[in-house]
Amino acid sequence: DAGITQSPRHKVTxxxxxxxxxxxxxxxxxxxxxxxxxxxxxxxxxxxxxxxxDTDKGEVSDGYSVSRSKTEDFLLTLESATSSxxxxxxxxxxxxxxxxxxxxxxxxSRLTVL
Amino acid sequence: QQQVKQSPQSLIVQKGGISIINCAYENTAFDYxxxxxxxxxxxxxxxxxxxxxxxxxxxxxxxxxxxxSAKQFSLHxxxxxxxxxxxxxxxxxxxxxxIIFGKGTRLHILP
Numbered sequence: 050d051a052g053i054t055q056s057p058r059h060k061v062t063x064x065x066x067x068x069x070x071x072x073x074x075x076x077x078x079x080x081x082x083x084x085x086x087x088x089x090x091x092x093x094x095x096x097x098x099x100x101x102x103d104t105d106k107g108e109v110s111d112g113y114s115v116s117r118s119k120t121e122d123f124l125l126t127l128e129s130a131t132s133s134x135x136x137x138x139x140x141x142x143x144x145x146x147x148x149x150x151x152x153x154x155x156x157x158s159r160l161t162v163l
Numbered sequence: 164q165q166q167v168k169q170s171p172q173s174l175i176v177q178k179g180g181i182s183i184i185n186c187a188y189e190n191t192a193f194d195y196x197x198x199x200x201x202x203x204x205x206x207x208x209x210x211x212x213x214x215x216x217x218x219x220x221x222x223x224x225x226x227x228x229x230x231x232s233a234k235q236f237s238l239h240x241x242x243x244x245x246x247x248x249x250x251x252x253x254x255x256x257x258x259x260x261x262i263i264f265g266k267g268t269r270l271h272i273l274p
Contacts, residue, residue: 091252091266092207137204152262154206
């Protein structure tokens with residue numbers, strides 16, 4: 050257990066509303082990631098962070114923003130949710146000091162945009 | 164060049180049989196190849212991983228076979244059990260860069 054908590058775990062919202070998902074870790078890991086999982090697409094990286102206030106885009110970053118003001122918290126924001134953003138969102142951390150493949154995932158946040 | 168291609172998309176195996184999932188890659192800079200296992204309603208979890216300096220790694224009933232020249236690697240699950248039913252993702256990453264995931268294989272083991 051890498052001490053990762055995602056909130057909320059489930060959310061239903063309407064098109065055009067803002068949504069923020071929170072990822073909280075308890076072990077001071079440097080690297081944190083947000084992925085979305087959709088049938089037929091696997092896991093796709095949205096954004097990641099390599100330190101406080103240090104973030105970078107992944108392969109599907111359009112429509113999403115992130116913030117990391119504290120080591121333990123990594124927030125994913127959908128400024129104006131669209132139906133195409135209905136998905137399961139996973140936060141992950143890298144256990145090492147490098148941006149390696151050894152990821153530990155949270156339990157996921159299921160978002161439905163009506 | 165950044166893709167990891169995984170096959171099959173879904174797989175049904177009889178209890179006690181061998182489950183085989185294959186992955187291929189193009190980027191020769193990849194030097195770490197993990198497999199993740201995901202049960203319904205849960206996040207993926209690291210199952211087993213290999214680096215390209217070895218051709219095989221075994222942990223219990225799970226084995227990764229790695230063919231560097233063909234740029235392919237595979238997961239073998241021996242004596243497959245119903246509890247192995249899950250989605251499996253292969254992945255690859257270069258040193259100190261983002262991991263790339265395959266699209267996943269849904270494995271179902273018949274009791």
